[in-house]
Amino acid sequence: MKLVVSLTSPYARKIRIALAEKGLPFTLEVDIPWLPDTSVPSYNPLGKVPALVSDDGEVWYDSPVIALYLETLGGVPLMPAERVACLPVRQTEALADGISDAAVAVFLESRRPPEQQDAASIERQLTKIHRGLAALEERLVQRKGFGGITINIGDIAVGCTLGYLDFRFAHLHWRSTHATLAAWAADLMARPSFVDTTPPPA
Ligand SMILES: N[C@@H](CCC(=O)N[C@@H](CS)C(=O)NCC(=O)O)C(=O)O
Known part of the structure; x- marks a missing residue:
């Protein structure tokens, strides 16, 4: 699983923290969406971080959807199941x-x-x-x-x-x-x- 972030984004930070608290392994790719050579639009047509590339190749955005997706992977729950x-x-x-x-x-x-x-x-x-x-x-x-x-x-x-x-x-x-x-x-x-x-x- 790969998370594409900028290090200053509060939304990307939310997902980095969620992954850490859940105890899920991931790799971090830092890519600043404002730079001309950014690859972020190849992950998210909206050109925004965070974007999460799952192990099966699906790309998830934006951060609330990524947070929901993470709940499907197990680890420490961060949302009530009900x-x-x-x-x-x-x-x-x-x-x-x-x-x-x-x-x-x-x-x-x-x-x-x-x-x-x-x-x-x-x-x-x-x-x-x-x-x-x-x-x-x-x-x-x-x-x-x-x-x-x-x-x-x-x-x-x-x-x-x-x-x-x-x-x-x-x-x-x-x-x-x-x-x-x-x-x-x-x-x-x-x-x-x-x-x-x-x-x-x-
Ligand atoms: N609702 C989105 C907001 C994401 C967002 O706005 N990210 C900013 C960084 S803080 C961004 O990538 N902006 C680039 C742009 O708007 O082109 C989420 O929760 O993921």
């Missing part, structure tokens, strides 16, 4: 991924020349990040889809999103406004699977 019980976990994953979507959009916009940046669009995406973090904190208090005794894909997705905010948006100081989330995340981020996949220095 469909209804799975819903809040997948909802948490979608919420966390959505915050990452907004953060990535702001990051990309901020890299354009200042005179071409769309301030209203940045503001709109930042609002999604703030609303999303508030919703995550509410869900954590209710233990809705993550924050339980054993790690699941919701925990991993939230940890990767918070890690991405640390990586690209340290100036947002999300810990000072979301103390409950911060206290919970400290233990999660100390797990070897998280430490080993910390994004490289920007």
Whole structure:
């Protein structure tokens, strides 16, 4: 099994951590989709990472589908087997991924020349990040889809999103406004699977 990633992608990190937590062996191929000579479109027509090439040659994307596929392979389960019980976990994953979507959009916009940046669009995406973090904190208090005794894909997705905010948006100081989330995340981020996949220095 081969996982195609960039080392800064929160979605790719989610899958690397899921594979490590499940104890499934894989090889890592680093391929930056923004570079002109990238091979990513040969795996995923959308040109995005992560993409997973399974042992039978099937290619899976995007990260929520890869996470579902991994559940079919055995190893430590990261989702409840029962469909209804799975819903809040997948909802948490979608919420966390959505915050990452907004953060990535702001990051990309901020890299354009200042005179071409769309301030209203940045503001709109930042609002999604703030609303999303508030919703995550509410869900954590209710233990809705993550924050339980054993790690699941919701925990991993939230940890990767918070890690991405640390990586690209340290100036947002999300810990000072979301103390409950911060206290919970400290233990999660100390797990070897998280430490080993910390994004490289920007
Ligand atoms: N929903 C997708 C998002 C993947 C994604 O946006 N990946 C970014 C890296 S963080 C990417 O490959 N972007 C390249 C592009 O948009 O062309 C997933 O969960 O896998």
